[in-house]
Amino acid sequence: MIRSRQIKKILKSAFGSILRNRMRSLLTSIGIIIGVSAVIIMSAIGRGSQALIEKEINDLGTNLLIIFPGASMSGGVHRGAGSINRFTYSDVEKIRKNATLVNAVTPIVQSGGQIIAGASNWSSEIVGASPEYFNIRNWGLKYGSYFTERDVKISRKVALLGTTIADELFPDQDPTGQTIRIRNIPFRIIGVLEEKGQAGMGHDQDDIILAPWTTVLYRLKGGRYIDMINASAIATELLEQAEEEISGIIRESHRLNEGEDDDFTIHNQTEITQMVTRTSRIMTWLLGSIAGVSLLVGGIGIMNIMLVSVTERTREIGIRLSVGARAVDILVQFLTEAIVLSISGGIIGILLSIIVSLSLNSFSSIYTLIKPEIVFIAFLFSVAVGVFFGFYPAQKAARLNPIESLRYE
Amino acid sequence: MALVIETKELTKTYQMGDIPVHALMEVNLEVQEGEFLAVMGASGSGKSTLLNLLGCLDEATSGEYLLDGKAVSRLNKKEYADIRNQKIGFVFQGFNLLPRTSAFENVELPLIYDRKNRIKDHKKAILEALRRVGLEDRMNHFPQQLSGGEQQRVAIARAIVNKPAIILADEPTGNLDTLTSVDIISVLQELNNQAITIILVTHEHHLAEYAKRIVKLRDGHVISNNVIKKRRKASGVS
Numbered sequence: 001m002i003r004s005r006q007i008k009k010i011l012k013s014a015f016g017s018i019l020r021n022r023m024r025s026l027l028t029s030i031g032i033i034i035g036v037s038a039v040i041i042m043s044a045i046g047r048g049s050q051a052l053i054e055k056e057i058n059d060l061g062t063n064l065l066i067i068f069p070g071a072s073m074s075g076g077v078h079r080g081a082g083s084i085n086r087f088t089y090s091d092v093e094k095i096r097k098n099a100t101l102v103n104a105v106t107p108i109v110q111s112g113g114q115i116i117a118g119a120s121n122w123s124s125e126i127v128g129a130s131p132e133y134f135n136i137r138n139w140g141l142k143y144g145s146y147f148t149e150r151d152v153k154i155s156r157k158v159a160l161l162g163t164t165i166a167d168e169l170f171p172d173q174d175p176t177g178q179t180i181r182i183r184n185i186p187f188r189i190i191g192v193l194e195e196k197g198q199a200g201m202g203h204d205q206d207d208i209i210l211a212p213w214t215t216v217l218y219r220l221k222g223g224r225y226i227d228m229i230n231a232s233a234i235a236t237e238l239l240e241q242a243e244e245e246i247s248g249i250i251r252e253s254h255r256l257n258e259g260e261d262d263d264f265t266i267h268n269q270t271e272i273t274q275m276v277t278r279t280s281r282i283m284t285w286l287l288g289s290i291a292g293v294s295l296l297v298g299g300i301g302i303m304n305i306m307l308v309s310v311t312e313r314t315r316e317i318g319i320r321l322s323v324g325a326r327a328v329d330i331l332v333q334f335l336t337e338a339i340v341l342s343i344s345g346g347i348i349g350i351l352l353s354i355i356v357s358l359s360l361n362s363f364s365s366i367y368t369l370i371k372p373e374i375v376f377i378a379f380l381f382s383v384a385v386g387v388f389f390g391f392y393p394a395q396k397a398a399r400l401n402p403i404e405s406l407r408y409e
Numbered sequence: 410m411a412l413v414i415e416t417k418e419l420t421k422t423y424q425m426g427d428i429p430v431h432a433l434m435e436v437n438l439e440v441q442e443g444e445f446l447a448v449m450g451a452s453g454s455g456k457s458t459l460l461n462l463l464g465c466l467d468e469a470t471s472g473e474y475l476l477d478g479k480a481v482s483r484l485n486k487k488e489y490a491d492i493r494n495q496k497i498g499f500v501f502q503g504f505n506l507l508p509r510t511s512a513f514e515n516v517e518l519p520l521i522y523d524r525k526n527r528i529k530d531h532k533k534a535i536l537e538a539l540r541r542v543g544l545e546d547r548m549n550h551f552p553q554q555l556s557g558g559e560q561q562r563v564a565i566a567r568a569i570v571n572k573p574a575i576i577l578a579d580e581p582t583g584n585l586d587t588l589t590s591v592d593i594i595s596v597l598q599e600l601n602n603q604a605i606t607i608i609l610v611t612h613e614h615h616l617a618e619y620a621k622r623i624v625k626l627r628d629g630h631v632i633s634n635n636v637i638k639k640r641r642k643a644s645g646v647s
Contacts, residue, residue: 006521009521016509016510020509315505316507318505319505319506319507319518320518320522321466321490321493322464322466322493322499322505323493323494323499323518323519323522323567323571324490324491324492324493324494324495324519324522324523324571325490325494325521325522326486326487326490326491326522327486327487327490329522402466403461403466403467406466406501406505
């Protein structure tokens, strides 16, 4: 009863003194407001882009394994993936036949060139694959149909367009059945793929043309090597094992001896995810710690103003001591004031950051994601800043001598 | 009658650099319950030091001090704070009210720090104290809205709200004109008539004569201690 009455008095006195110096209190809290909202907004941007990237990587396909030719390491020397091109279709065939943990596999042949449709033209990436590609990449159709194994077998000149190209060459219509020319070779459009959107680093996944791999390799590109192999494992938990299995099959196919380095590199989706999320996590921490510094500066602002306040109110402290306040009462009073200041700043900062984050989501291309735990941490931080930076001024107040403070002008 | 204050060879020595300054030398003082004592002396005579010691704002260098029968010479800071809260009411020359705080809340101040919870009904005690100084109708006014005399009355109400054993008034009329001074002294006299013990520090002889006894200090020594034969009475005080 008496405790709660006292707490009420202390809080009332703290709010009273803060409200009496409205402008000063606001300016003091601004440091905390900016600090807290910066921490939350920065982490929201970091988390937002991380979530976006994770979604994009999942869009790449289910349980995707990407096999590049070329060793990542050769005799202890890094070569960079793709430095030796040694995949042929027989590698794909062997994986298809022998791998038990893989449910789909496709060769990938990459080419590029100018695409002409009537009066329009467009430069794009041309990818050759087998029909399993659509399964692996989890890629649906907007119009038309996929090409088939038979199309692959006879190197039929058919193509599927990504939405970007389709919109560019055939705006507002279904181009199925139309003809385009790629390097002067006519291709019949058999369908349009579903929109996949931007991948990381601004790469537009829909700026693509898909054709049977035989067509691309033999009619457009020439040669006999394929650029890479995509496969999908039967389950996410079996990605590692599938990777090992494929590795064994390709080593055997390439007749590599025991102890010899792989002449290919396998990336799986989890690795890619991990790499990208690690990068964005580092960014989040970096941004967060910069924001944390501003919180620290805000705390120093509070300490500064509390020291001024203690000096200004020396006489008040003397009066309180003379009517029987103990040193601890004075300490608690000034500490409460500092904490109330920093908590108010913290709450305003949280509200501000929510507003900013929502407006970023609706009015800009930046996607933000506020995690409740970050809000909680930022709030705790603002309390801690109040306690930490309020303690020294409060202690200074509590140690004042009553006689001298009563005489203070 | 019981002794409220009893000092035995109370001494206070300050160290000013290397030179010791004897502010108070072996002062023996007794104050009975219900007394109205005036302490006089020129500045530097030690009267402020005496008041600080009696008010437990400062600690004596040597000697004994019994307040309300209890030895308080050697206590820690917390106990001093509690004694100031429970036993002593201060009235200062400069009023020392909290600015931008209503008269009511100023009077309430000692009760906030009343850890013993002696006074149960705060509001009643505050209104009673304001009534005794004649300011119950001004309880919501802020100090800057009150005249000097009224401010000092609020300060007196604050001094009596926790029902202390003694009121220590340090030049309470120093900032007031003659007419208001007499007015404030009459409030103190009236309170004294209601059995409140008062020590008044002043250097004005005509104000000291409102008390019952005058103690004069010079250079830290008591040089005279006389009961006033022809005591002044403020008009309206019986």
